Amino acid sequence: MKIEVDKNGYYGEFGGAFIPEILYKNVENLRNSYLKIMNSEKFKKQYDQLLRDYVGRPSPLYFAERLSEKYNTKVYLKREDLNHTGAHKINNTIGQILIAREMGKTRIIAETGAGQHGVATATVCALMNMKCIVYMGELDVARQHLNVEKMRMLGAEVVPVVSGNKTLKDATNEAIRDWCCNPKDTYYIIGSTIGPHPYPDMVARLQSVISEEIQKQLLEKEGRDYPDYLIACVGAGSNAAGTFYHYLNRPETKFIAAEAGGMGADTDKTAATLTVGSKGVIHGSRTMVMQDKDGQIIEPYSVSAGLDYPGIGPLHSYLAGIGRSQVFAITDDEALKAAFQLTRVEGIIPALESSHALAVLDKKKFNPNDVVVITLSGRGDKDMDTYLKYIDKF
Numbered sequence: 107m108k109i110e111v112d113k114n115g116y117y118g119e120f121g122g123a124f125i126p127e128i129l130y131k132n133v134e135n136l137r138n139s140y141l142k143i144m145n146s147e148k149f150k151k152q153y154d155q156l157l158r159d160y161v162g163r164p165s166p167l168y169f170a171e172r173l174s175e176k177y178n179t180k181v182y183l184k185r186e187d188l189n190h191t192g193a194h195k196i197n198n199t200i201g202q203i204l205i206a207r208e209m210g211k212t213r214i215i216a217e218t219g220a221g222q223h224g225v226a227t228a229t230v231c232a233l234m235n236m237k238c239i240v241y242m243g244e245l246d247v248a249r250q251h252l253n254v255e256k257m258r259m260l261g262a263e264v265v266p267v268v269s270g271n272k273t274l275k276d277a278t279n280e281a282i283r284d285w286c287c288n289p290k291d292t293y294y295i296i297g298s299t300i301g302p303h304p305y306p307d308m309v310a311r312l313q314s315v316i317s318e319e320i321q322k323q324l325l326e327k328e329g330r331d332y333p334d335y336l337i338a339c340v341g342a343g344s345n346a347a348g349t350f351y352h353y354l355n356r357p358e359t360k361f362i363a364a365e366a367g368g369m370g371a372d373t374d375k376t377a378a379t380l381t382v383g384s385k386g387v388i389h390g391s392r393t394m395v396m397q398d399k400d401g402q403i404i405e406p407y408s409v410s411a412g413l414d415y416p417g418i419g420p421l422h423s424y425l426a427g428i429g430r431s432q433v434f435a436i437t438d439d440e441a442l443k444a445a446f447q448l449t450r451v452e453g454i455i456p457a458l459e460s461s462h463a464l465a466v467l468d469k470k471k472f473n474p475n476d477v478v479v480i481t482l483s484g485r486g487d488k489d490m491d492t493y494l495k496y497i498d499k500f
């Protein structure tokens with residue numbers, strides 16, 4: 107059976123659009139517009155040009171020789187860390203702001219946890235001269251000071267959210283409330299493959315440039331356009347979705363998803379949704395959710411702010427459910443160890459999120475002839491405070 111989203115936004119039993127009545131029109135409007143816009147020559151031209159000249163794409167596919175030697179297999183790194191603003195998130199925000207502009211919207215809202223999506227959104231709003239409001243939990247505002255200052259410098263208004271736990275989930279609720287009240291001029295840029303249909307499909311398509319480039323680059327370097335394994339970290343799932351996208355129906359390539367184990371998936375300090383979650387609804391779609399027996403969301407934990415989410419995109423719930431992807435819950439310590447190793451072996455300081463994907467090399471044995479592509483979703487500048495705390499340990 108072909109792996110693809112159906113017209114109602116489902117991958118098998120996961121996905122859909124579970125939204126309050128008041129949002130129905132906004133979501134339907136987007137659902138009716140996104141493919142038409144994305145398939146237009148005008149959009150493709152603008153999107154491709156900005157990805158090339160503004161983001162710096164194609165991002166290199168780097169053969170990591172010393173890492174390959176160490177693990178006795180062929181390891182390539184897809185260098186999303188080299189993108190403008192330092193991660194894959196800009197691929198999505200560039201695409202969505204072009205869609206928003208085409209739909210006649212003038213005001214952009216977004217939610218952010220660690221602030222990475224907020225910065226990527228504020229960046230494209232500056233570029234396109236659009237008003238930008240970013241909702242962020244008050245606790246995260248305090249924890250992610252540098253990103254808050256970047257957003258302000260870029261001209262965005264950062265609204266601290268004081269309800270609930272004052273983190274990402276509460277910021278998302280506030281953004282949805284704003285969207286309800288301002289349906290005419292406002293476009294909501296969601297940062298990952300989550301939310302009601304069409305967001306998961308739209309974001310996966312915008313990030314699919316990652317696998318499109320991997321195909322071309324591998325053909326050049328290996329004489330075949332597919333790897334044996336693709337490895338990516340999953341928070342809500344957008345860099346992994348982009349990495350897997352053009353290989354979804356090519357079973358010769360196996361998928362590995364690295365989620366955040368935190369202190370361990372068997373402890374209550376974890377964000378390993380696929381490992382410990384159960385089926386439920388979160389932020390507009392049916393997917394795996396970390397919840398208690400009454401359906402209350404369990405607060406997630408990870409050393410990495412970008413993976414600290416109690417849900418996961420419906421595509422990944424589906425891929426894991428049918429056995430198309432293999433899932434590893436990587437602990438904080440395993441990710442930190444992998445971060446220090448990459449830094450010292452290859453001279454690349456990775457984002458903490460990406461380090462979860464790198465840590466899979468210590469968990470699974472690959473064959474000497476296997477071609478293993480790991481997506482390096484972002485750079486580690488933002489994580490230096492955390493790394494410095496552990497510098498004597500690794």
Ligand SMILES: *Cc1c(COP(=O)(O)O)cnc(C)c1O
Pocket residue numbers: 193194195222223297298299339340341342343344345346412413457459460483484485
């Ligand atoms: C936000 C972020 C992630 C997690 O988001 P996904 O949607 O799961 O990709 C991973 N890596 C980096 C560098 C990030 O900034």
